[in-house]
Amino acid sequence: MRSSLRRRAGSLIVGLALVAGLGACAPEERPLETASPEPSVEPEPTYESTYEAPPAYAIAPLTGEIIEPGSLDRPVFSAKIDNAPLARPQLGLDRADIVHVELVEGGSIRYAASWHSDLPDEVGPVRSVRPMDPDIVSPFGGILAYSGAQQQFIAAMLNTPVRNIIFDRGDDSDLVYRGLPRPSPHNVVARAAQLVERYAGDDAPRQQFAFADRIENATAARDGAPASTLSLRYGQVGQSGWEWSEADGRWLRSQGGQPDVALSGTRLSATNVIVLRVRIDFSPGVPQTLLAGQSGSGFVATDGKTIPITWSKAGMADSYRLLDDQGVAVRLAPGTTWIELVPDTGDATITAG
Incomplete structure (x- = not known):
């Protein structure tokens, strides 16, 4: 009897143990999952650009200087300028962009001057043209004032x-008149x-x-030999010179051994002095400098230095x-x-500096 009771009690304990084991394997209750909030997005920072485009610029065609675009949209003005003793000092010659010095009759010299970036109200004394002037001024175009000449030279x-x-x-x-208090023909003004x-549309x-x-990047300044003076002789009368002025940073002109003053x-x-050795033809009755279709030697002076060059000019309207x-x-x-x-029969002497 006791053994029967023991068996029943053991069975009961085993049953209770099975029930407890089944309870341990039941799935756990979990809280309901909720969607995670979207992460906040910071706006991209904006930057205000500080870059400024460089100002537009142009190059002055006769001087190479920096200018505002459109500021020199006008024709060049050229004139034949007298250089006889009674014609000096000249009016406006100190403001020319380019000046050609040419041999005329009697071994004297005359100027073909061109103004563009700095235009005076008046220039003079204005004189007549010579047979080389078409070759000199044609590359510029624009306007040329002169007092006349032989008909073949005018033509x-x-x-x-x-x-x-x-x-x-x-x-x-x-607009071309006798306006200087000097004897004729040394008194014509343009x-x-x-x-x-009047011809602004040209x-x-x-x-x-x-x-x-x-200036320091110019060829003569960079590669040239130091020079202090330039001595030039065209003929018995036409003698002139240049001396370098460090204080002014320019070549200063002399004539007849005296400072040449406007x-x-x-x-x-001048900033640059170009010396071209040229041939002269006397058959027209007056000296004619041969330029178009010609070539030769010479030198360029800049920044107190000179450099030898060769020059050529293809045609009348071509530049050097x-x-x-x-x-x-x-x-x-x-x-x-x-x-x-x-x-080429004259002299061009450089004194080393």
Whole structure:
């Protein structure tokens, strides 16, 4: 009996243990899952650009200087300028961009001056043209004022891309008049600013030379030999010179051993002096400097230094081509330029500095 009770009790304990085990394996209750909130997105920062485009600029075609675009959209004004003793000092010559010095009769010299970036109200004394002037001024185009000449030279000048303004002829004679207190023919004046305004629609000139960005990068300044003076002799009368002024940063002109001064009191000077050795033809009855279709030697002076060059000019309306001894185009410094057309029978002497 006792053993029966023991069996029943054991069975009960085993049953209770099974029930407890089944309860332990039941799935646990979990809380309901909820969607996670979207992470907040910071807005992209905005930046205001501080970059400023460099201002637009252009190059002055006769001087190589930096200018505002459109500020020189006008024709160049050129004039034949007297250099006889009674013609000095000249009016407005100190403000020319480019000045050519040419041999005329009697061994004396005369100027073909061109103004574009700095235009005076008046220039003078205005004199007559010579047979080389079409070659000199045609590359600029624009306007040329002169007092007349032999008919063959006037005809040649009229056959150029230049507007001819002749003293005492045509519709523009009101702007070329005798206005200097000097004896004739050394008293003719051209109203340069008014003539340019009258023909403001004419084309501006093209760039005439290769230019460096600043004087120290010009070919002569960079590669040339130091020089202090330049002595030039055209003939018995036509003698002139240049001396380098470190204080002014320019070449200062002399004539007859004396400082060459304009009517304004300003000494004539240049940033660049170009000396071209040229051939002269006397068959027209007056000296004719041969330029179109020609070539030769010479030198360029800039920043107190000189460098030898070869020059050439293909045709009447073509600019000069200036090359160094390596055949590379010579770069001038930005500024004014005087071009001395020295005969190959004359002298061009450089004094080392």
